[in-house]
Amino acid sequence: MSTRRTLAVSLLMLSLADAAFAQSSSDKPERIRGTIESFSGSTLVVHRRSGDTVNIDLKDATRVNALKAVQLADIKPGSYVGAAAMPGEDGKLVAKEVLVFPEAARGTGEGHYAWDLGANSSMTNANVDTVVQATSGRELKLSYKGGTNTITVPTTAPVVTLIPATRDDLTKGKHVFVIATQAKGGAYSGNQIVVEKDGVAPPM
Structure with a gap:
């Protein structure tokens, strides 16, 4: 880049x-x-x-x-991501979309906070600690200053990264x-x- x-x-x-x-x-x-x-x-x-x-x-x-669309499989431990999510029926967070940050932007907006993509939606900007295969997609264990989150990313959720325009x-x-x-x-x-x-x- x-x-x-x-x-x-x-x-x-x-x-x-x-x-x-x-x-x-x-x-x-x-x-x-x-x-x-x-x-x-x-x-x-x-x-x-x-x-x-x-x-x-x-x-x-x-x-x-x-x-640019990327594959869910492109998210690896050590990736820095921004995941917009909403609570599922079991209360666990389910991603509506995931933005894979360029390495130059690592640490930007780090944390977990309210988002406006829908009712009760949230945004988590964090490091990916582990990626676990789940029945409906992949489960990301995320860590950020002051906390951790686990978010399920369905196979239908958009996964993208930034490109110039x-x-x-x-x-x-x-x-x-x-x-x-x-x-x-x-x-x-x-x-x-x-x-x-x-x-x-x-x-x-």
Whole structure:
């Protein structure tokens, strides 16, 4: 990985971590999920899953990345991952998606905290201690500063890693995951964007 690519990915991971801890305050990052309505000049128009449409101003420093699907088997002991999960019927955590962090981003956003992918969802950014084959997928034993978690990853859960993208990839109909800051007037300023590419949509 080149120095430029490493830096871009690392900055994205830092922003993802910041957004993970963000509160509802207007000066904190917000996660925006939806599909692109248009992109013209520096304005990205996104139709959110919630049903509303927002305009996001992209700055020169706004980073754009995409995702590449990887195999569940690619997660090994020693990998650093971010797993969004929800409690299963037995109360144990079941992954909705897993992001395998580039090595340059190891330690970013480390911990276990609430997430907004669904009711009672959580995010765990942690080191993989062990990988155990389970009936419905694989069971990851994760450790982070201050705690441990065990998460079952079904064979149907998306497993992805980050790759570079450009603004040329911001085309109508593509799914996006945007970290943006909302100003007092309601306008959004984009910090980081993860855009669908080659059929791989952001699952986070």
